[in-house]
Amino acid sequence: MSSALTDVQKKQIQQVEELLFSGPEKEGFVKDLFFGKFRSESIIPFPELPEANRLRGQQMVDQTKTFCREQIDPVDIDVNARIPDSVVKGLGDLGVLGMTIQPQYGGQGFSQTNYCRVMEIIGGHCASTAVFVNAHHSIGLRGLELFGTEEQKREWMKPLAGGDKLAAFALTEPLAGSDAANVRTRAEPTEDGKGFRITGEKRWITNGGIADVITLMARTPDEAEPDGKITAFLVTPDMPGFKVIEARMEKCGIRGTATGRMEFHDMYVPRENILGPMGKGLRVALTVLDYGRTTFGACCTGAAKFCLERMVYRANHRRQFTKTLGEFQLVQDKIAQAAADIYAMESATYHTAALIDSGADDYMVETAMLKVFASDQLWRITNDCLQIWGGKGFFTDQPFERMMRDARLNQIGEGANDVLRCFIAAVGIRHVGRDMEAITRNPLTVYKMLRTRPKIPIKHEHMRFHARNLGKQIAKFSWAVEVALIKHREAVIDQQYIQARLGDVATELYMSSCVYSRLTALLVNGTIPEPDKQRDLTTGMLYLRSAHMRNQRRLEELKTNLDDESVEVAAAWLADSFDENWVLKGDDSDV
């Protein structure tokens, strides 16, 4: 491809390539969607746990439900901004804090799918507790599980998996937020070569000020890279030079979690504490975040289901204008959309978890899609739920204002949604871009791409219409990707309006594929009794049709839009400096 890129852009691309695409290129269901392919064997049949595995998981789900109901008070946790020690201990005793860790390291050996089933329960009960567990298990000790040596696991894992010690994951710093590669914390090798001295700062780290073991990202010297490369370390708060600046920062939601700021001054860390290969810390971090994003999907699903039940309850009981609220179409619409989107969130959560369980090499795009979709839908659903509860929903004796505050974090943490949107599109587009030259050299290939649409297996007559819609849309989408590449070439990396639309279309195609697969399973061998089966079918089909309509609109907007006008208006506003004094309350060292 020709290049009209600046040196900075080339450098950015090189860094991203090195970070995300080192090693053999891996294919996957979602990446193939960008090519207009539907890799049916990756998505149909809908994954199901083996019976014994499912029953063991169900036991854990039931115990967690009981524990939540009897021991976790989400109101108390929110008001007092603290998760009681008894809750932490109880979760440890239950086995939740080491659920997926292998028994030889003190864990329970559950699959990611069963872990998600449990996280859905906790997420539906108390978001603070869910984020605490996520920080400890989904990401805090995950680096050790995935990248630790046998020796490291034997030394560190047991007390973490049992919940006797807590873990945290520390990537974010004042100058490294969304731009995670910009970590400034430095680890300088000691002269004797036996260790490193770490200096720097981490902020907004869940459990950071209370954890016993922290996976910390710091920059180490590298011969090929003047600014060094990022390496992951295992550190403990008793290391001289480790200082907690603030253990519990006051915040808007998930107030029970301890979000911390820490500083490190010449903190000595022995070489044995390096986690994974030297200079590959960002890869460790991104892999770990794949797991965190999957549990975000489960927790958002749990919280959204809670809201749906309460929406239905209020709609059935509250009367205005001599009717129940549920008799008004605009209330019905909110309930139906929530149910349809929850069906998709749930389907994608369990498909993505099963993908991880299957030992697949690559699921980073799927996990990013799940996180973006689930957190965006939960935000809308909590808002709609509060709306149906009207004034009553606004008061703190109901859970909805807390749930809204809690839900907001999901769109920011573990990758801001807009950043992930562009990431989703960039990975897929790059995949296609590699074959671009070959495609454009041969007009017949272009013609064939225009004419062909992927074959979606139809296992039940009721799915024929949806199979045709899905197939047609995948073909249209892949063509839109080609057009974007032909038009912008490598400079497509700067076209965020286009990336966001393509990212969103791809995301809803993945969600739709998961729903399609699950509905097919329900029709072919579903064991759900009527009338629930019929309700699931119509709910899932509503999702398929509404996602299709949203995607039609996005594809249309790729051609007809107000992007240029929007850029112009934003530029006019950005040119104004306003009065800067109002904003400078507190720390301004991160700009």
Ligand SMILES: Cc1cc2nc3c(=O)[nH]c(=O)nc-3n(C[C@H](O)[C@H](O)[C@H](O)COP(=O)(O)OP(=O)(O)OC[C@H]3O[C@@H](n4cnc5c(N)ncnc54)[C@H](O)[C@@H]3O)c2cc1C
């Ligand atoms: C309660 C809480 C708990 C957290 N826990 C942890 C933790 O345990 N460990 C950890 O390491 N981190 C943690 N974080 C940090 C979190 O991961 C970051 O907040 C997140 O990655 C976003 O970084 P930022 O907040 O610095 O946003 P910024 O990078 O300042 O971005 C702000 C906004 O700008 C926009 N934006 C930024 N870049 C782009 C772009 N390229 N394209 C388009 N839009 C863009 C997005 O809308 C984004 O939301 C936590 C944060 C919070 C609030």
